[in-house]
Amino acid sequence: xxxxxxxxxxxxxxxxxxxxxxxxxxxxxxxxxxxxxxxxxxxxxxxxxxxxxxxxxxxxxxxxxxxxxxxxxxxxxxxxxxxxxxxxxxxxxxxxxxxxxxxxxxxxxxxxxxxxxxxxxxxxxxxxxxxxxxxxxxxxxxxxxxxxxxxxxxxxxxxxxxxxxxxxxxxxxxxxxxxxxxxxxxxxxxxxxxxxxxxxxxxxxxxxxxxxxxxxxxxxxxxxxxxxxxxxxxxxxxxxxxxxxxxxxxxxxxxxxxxxxxxxxxxxxxxxxxxxxx
Numbered sequence: 001x002x003x004x005x006x007x008x009x010x011x012x013x014x015x016x017x018x019x020x021x022x023x024x025x026x027x028x029x030x031x032x033x034x035x036x037x038x039x040x041x042x043x044x045x046x047x048x049x050x051x052x053x054x055x056x057x058x059x060x061x062x063x064x065x066x067x068x069x070x071x072x073x074x075x076x077x078x079x080x081x082x083x084x085x086x087x088x089x090x091x092x093x094x095x096x097x098x099x100x101x102x103x104x105x106x107x108x109x110x111x112x113x114x115x116x117x118x119x120x121x122x123x124x125x126x127x128x129x130x131x132x133x134x135x136x137x138x139x140x141x142x143x144x145x146x147x148x149x150x151x152x153x154x155x156x157x158x159x160x161x162x163x164x165x166x167x168x169x170x171x172x173x174x175x176x177x178x179x180x181x182x183x184x185x186x187x188x189x190x191x192x193x194x195x196x197x198x199x200x201x202x203x204x205x206x207x208x209x210x211x212x213x214x215x216x217x218x219x220x221x222x223x224x225x226x227x228x229x230x231x232x233x234x235x236x237x238x239x240x241x242x243x244x245x246x247x248x249x250x251x252x253x254x255x256x257x258x259x260x261x262x263x264x265x266x267x268x269x270x271x272x273x274x275x276x277x278x
Contacts, residue, residue: 001234002244003278004256007035010069011269012203012257020044022057028266030064032273037061038257039100040072041091049090051097058098069201069255070102070147070175071095076109077128085131089138096142102200103139103146104175107132110152114183114221124154129167136171147200149175150191153223157184158194165198173198177259178243179205185224188238189246196250204276205259206236217261230261232268234275 011029019025022043029037039046039061045053054071061068073091077084088105095103107128110116132148139146148164150156155164165172174191176199181188192199208231210219217229234240260269 001241001276002248004244004276005035006033006273006277008255009034009273009277010036010038010067010255010257012038012040012072012259013261022046023060026057026061026064026066028269029061029066032269034066036067036069036255036257038070038072038104039068040074042074049087049094051094054094055098058100067255068098068100069257070104071100073103073105075105075107077131078108078124081127081131085134088131088135092135092139092142092144092146095139095144101145102173103135103144104201105135105146105148106151107148107155108152110154111183111220113153114223114225116153121154121160125160125163125167128155129164132164132172133168136168140171145173145200146171147173147175149177149203150180151177151183152180153183156180157186158190161191162194165195170198173200175199175201175203176247177203177205178238178240179203179207179259182207182226182228182238183220183222185222185226188243192243192246192250192252199247199250199252199254201254202247202252202256203259204233204240204256205261206231206233206238206240208236233258233260233272240276 011025022045075084136146174195176192178188207228210227210229
């Protein structure tokens with residue numbers, strides 16, 4: 001597997017399942033000698049868009065020489081489009097105030113809807129696009145970029161993400177998630193090649209085929225019926241060597257966030273760094 005410089009690696013998720021503190025993530029990233037962290041709203045400190053709290057976290061990262069490539073917000077626009085859009089704008093304000101280049105937000109929570117109908121996909125586009133455009137327009141006025149990742153069964157895959165890009169007039173950029181293409185039975189390289197000029201951040205994640213053994217990891221089913229679970233990065237079915245080579249081929253120069261779904265302990269993070277870090 002191609003090796004990545006530690007200074008291009010970020011922590012995306014807290015180090016332990018019971019830890020919901022961004023400060024824990026910042027501390028661990030600094031201890032491991034990584035280059036950055038993503039601030040995120042599913043840590044306990046930023047569940048609401050509080051600029052003073054965000055500034056304290058941002059400064060704590062800065063003190064450890066950690067770059068903050070984006071502020072990530074786990075949102076679900078179909079639940080309440082106008083309300084979610086207004087909340088996202090408040091997180092945009094935080095980015096603008098702190099000099100964070102990108103707001104990265106999810107669009108819809110649909111991880112368990114592998115049999116979602118084409119009609120429902122169209123409906124979700126109709127519901128979500130106006131809100132996404134609101135956020136993109138507001139962010140642009142403050143010189144903040146807006147990113148979303150390929151995720152779930154609707155806003156995922158080359159075809160639907162091309163549709164999203166066109167319906168936002170090219171105002172939205174992408175976080176390429178190495179694992180999420182499996183939800184719609186595509187390879188992550190396909191997404192990266194298609195949007196080679198619009199990928200500004202990367203999440204490194206891995207999955208394994210569910211083999212019927214007992215596991216505490218969540219079970220997912222792809223659109224085509226493949227059953228899979230979270231895996232330790234570098235041990236699953238995601239071709240990370242090909243993904244990194246593809247990113248090198250498109251001259252990607254951004255950072256890579258390590259996404260530890262269900263991480264059991266810090267030793268797992270150290271094992272992963274042993275596989276992928278220079």
